[in-house]
Amino acid sequence: MIHVEHLHKWYGNREVLHDINLHVSEGEIFGVVGHSGAGKSTLLRCMNGLESYQQGKVTAMGVDVASLSGTSLRKLQSSMGMIFQNFNLMARKNVFENVAFPMRLWGAPNIKERVNELLELVGLAKRAMQRVQNLSGGQKQRVGIARALALNPRVLLCDEATSALDPKTTMSILDLLDDINRNLKLTIVMVTHQMEVVKRLCHSLLMLDRGKTVASGVTEELFLSPTKEMSKMVTDEYTLLKSGTNIRLMFPRDISQQSIITHMARSLDIDFSIVGGKLERYLDDVFGFLIINVPDAHKDAVLGYLENHHLYWQVLDNEEAGSCMRR
Amino acid sequence: MHETIIHLGAWAEPLWTRFLEKLPEILQATWETLDMVFLSTVFSMFFGFILAIWMIVTNPLGLRPCPAVYRVLDFVVNLLRSFPFIILLIAIIPITRFIVGTSIGSAAAIVPLTVAAAPFVARLIETCFLEVDRGVIEAARSFGASNTQIIFRVLIPEALPSIVLNVAVVAITLLGYSAMAGTVGGGGLGDLAVRYGYNRFQVDIMVYAVIILCILVLLIQGVCNLLYKVLR
Ligand SMILES: Nc1ncnc2c1ncn2[C@@H]1O[C@H](COP(=O)(O)OP(=O)(O)O)[C@@H](O)[C@H]1O
Ligand SMILES: [Mg+2]
Numbered sequence: 001m002i003h004v005e006h007l008h009k010w011y012g013n014r015e016v017l018h019d020i021n022l023h024v025s026e027g028e029i030f031g032v033v034g035h036s037g038a039g040k041s042t043l044l045r046c047m048n049g050l051e052s053y054q055q056g057k058v059t060a061m062g063v064d065v066a067s068l069s070g071t072s073l074r075k076l077q078s079s080m081g082m083i084f085q086n087f088n089l090m091a092r093k094n095v096f097e098n099v100a101f102p103m104r105l106w107g108a109p110n111i112k113e114r115v116n117e118l119l120e121l122v123g124l125a126k127r128a129m130q131r132v133q134n135l136s137g138g139q140k141q142r143v144g145i146a147r148a149l150a151l152n153p154r155v156l157l158c159d160e161a162t163s164a165l166d167p168k169t170t171m172s173i174l175d176l177l178d179d180i181n182r183n184l185k186l187t188i189v190m191v192t193h194q195m196e197v198v199k200r201l202c203h204s205l206l207m208l209d210r211g212k213t214v215a216s217g218v219t220e221e222l223f224l225s226p227t228k229e230m231s232k233m234v235t236d237e238y239t240l241l242k243s244g245t246n247i248r249l250m251f252p253r254d255i256s257q258q259s260i261i262t263h264m265a266r267s268l269d270i271d272f273s274i275v276g277g278k279l280e281r282y283l284d285d286v287f288g289f290l291i292i293n294v295p296d297a298h299k300d301a302v303l304g305y306l307e308n309h310h311l312y313w314q315v316l317d318n319e320e321a322g323s324c325m326r327r
Numbered sequence: 328m329h330e331t332i333i334h335l336g337a338w339a340e341p342l343w344t345r346f347l348e349k350l351p352e353i354l355q356a357t358w359e360t361l362d363m364v365f366l367s368t369v370f371s372m373f374f375g376f377i378l379a380i381w382m383i384v385t386n387p388l389g390l391r392p393c394p395a396v397y398r399v400l401d402f403v404v405n406l407l408r409s410f411p412f413i414i415l416l417i418a419i420i421p422i423t424r425f426i427v428g429t430s431i432g433s434a435a436a437i438v439p440l441t442v443a444a445a446p447f448v449a450r451l452i453e454t455c456f457l458e459v460d461r462g463v464i465e466a467a468r469s470f471g472a473s474n475t476q477i478i479f480r481v482l483i484p485e486a487l488p489s490i491v492l493n494v495a496v497v498a499i500t501l502l503g504y505s506a507m508a509g510t511v512g513g514g515g516l517g518d519l520a521v522r523y524g525y526n527r528f529q530v531d532i533m534v535y536a537v538i539i540l541c542i543l544v545l546l547i548q549g550v551c552n553l554l555y556k557v558l559r
Contacts, residue, residue, distance in 0.1 A: 048469060050465070050468055050469060073471075074471035074472070074473060075471065076471075077468070077469060077470060077471035078470055078471035080469075081469075081470065082466070082469035082470070084462060084465070084466065086462050087462075088460065088462035088463050088465060088466035089463070089466075090463055090481075090484075090485060091460075092485070092488075092558075092559065101467075101480075102470040102471075102472075104480075105467075105470065105471070105472050105476055105480065106471070147466075147470075148470070150470075151470060151471075157469075
């Protein structure tokens with residue numbers, strides 16, 4: 001659906017995107033994560049021609065974005081909806097007019113039915129005549145989503161769509177996007193600095209840091225076996241024990257964590273302490289990790305056990321989390 | 328005339344008679360002022376608006392950046408704004424004569440008033456445009472709006488309430504300028520006040536002129552505020 005090959009972009013003599021490669025397949029939810037200033041928005045805006053670039057190639061729905069201009073570029077943009085962190089709605093206009101706006105620009109037929117249908121979809125049918133400035137953040141983003149869908153786009157670009165919302169509202173917006181992705185078969189590109197959003201929604205992802213790719217691939221695999229650079233960005237907030245060896249265990253969907261840990265303790269006849277752990281939702285699955293601390297004397301036995309049982313594990317040391325990674 | 332002033336109880340009467348006597352002239356002057364202010368507001372809004380759109384389009388961060396053009400426009404606007412009105416009034420007499428055919432009368436005053444106010448309007452409206460949420464423009468862009476559509480469907484409608492408020496600023500400024508234009512033959516309330524109050528010491532007539540000017544200011548501000556509330 002969208003290909004980016006060896007993309008470079010400079011603002012003046014500052015390189016904000018360095019050799020970016022990515023591939024968004026049809027129907028998937030693709031995430032772009034990174035700290036603020038990493039170049040995520042710039043990358044997203046290159047995809048629908050809002051931003052130009054100096055090197056590389058961006059192909060959206062089969063056409064080279066840089067080759068378009070004028071009406072042909074505007075046509076492409078109309079087939080790619082976009083939503084924003086600050087919603088970017090016309091505050092004085094009502095919900096209906098905001099959603100109808102792109103359709104009016106393009107002279108689309110049956111505006112009334114289409115808008116009502118979209119408001120039904122995002123759950124705002126009753127608020128059509130209400131002014132946007134009186135809505136809550138979550139409702140505003142729903143209006144934004146309805147507006148972005150107004151022209152029946154094939155791709156939805158989301159720039160920090162949930163960053164201005166509280167956690168509960170974020171979840172409800174993510175559920176809505178998930179719904180839209182499934183039911184309308186819409187390809188979604190999610191740009192965000194929120195790791196939870198990516199884990200919850202994105203099938204594959206690209207991790208950016210200061211314009212450079214840190215990691216890219218299928219979400220599940222990336223989080224189960226993060227690279228060194230990635231671990232630095234995705235740090236757990238646990239204080240590790242000074243003595244012994246801290247080991248981070250990752251549990252994919254098919255391993256029951258409870259039994260494996262107790263079984264290990266029993267069969268090796270060792271003691272260990274639990275430093276921390278968490279269950280996380282990745283897409284539809286629940287994944288967990290557990291950080292344990294074992295005496296240095298038992299380290300090899302434990303690692304051997306983990307190796308034999310095909311677990312994802314990682315030895316953590318205090319200076320730098322994530323020293324080695326093996327399955 | 329002098330004996331009436333001695334009878335204090337009767338001094339109001341000649342004032343009243345003089346008011347009635349001068350009423351047609353006062354009304355005439357009011358009409359001239361309204362005429363000058365209304366037309367020069369309309370014309371300066373028109374030209375200022377075009378200038379403002381041109382500036383917002385060519386602005387380095389604008390819809391189609393063209394820094395060279397923007398710098399020229401910016402310079403011209405600043406230059407015209409720094410001209411004292413009274414000097415502009417005299418300096419452009421040849422232009423006035425060319426456009427209106429004469430350099431005397433309220434029709435002739437409209438030319439310098441417009442020339443003086445248009446760059447002021449341009450600056451005010453440019454500010455209104457700059458205050459429009461850039462995100463909304465970005466959103467319009469993202470679903471393929473053309474620059475023309477962005478100007479007419481986003482910028483102007485979004486900036487309209489604050490533009491309306493600025494119409495009051497412009498009209499009230501022009502009301503003040505029109506008093507000056509009066510002194511070079513433009514007529515109007517300013518001219519009336521100076522002629523009677525300053526030249527002939529008939530302070531009462533000057534007071535009437537000032538009261539009417541005050542009422543006009545309040546009226547203009549009130550109407551624009553009302554419009555703003557409706558539009559906002
Ligand atoms: N129009 C611009 N001119 C110059 N620098 C810019 C411009 N837009 C963004 N940048 C810079 O490019 C970098 C990437 O910005 P952005 O893509 O907005 O990051 P993110 O969305 O990841 O927070 C930032 O360092 C930012 O300061
Ligand atoms: Mg951003």
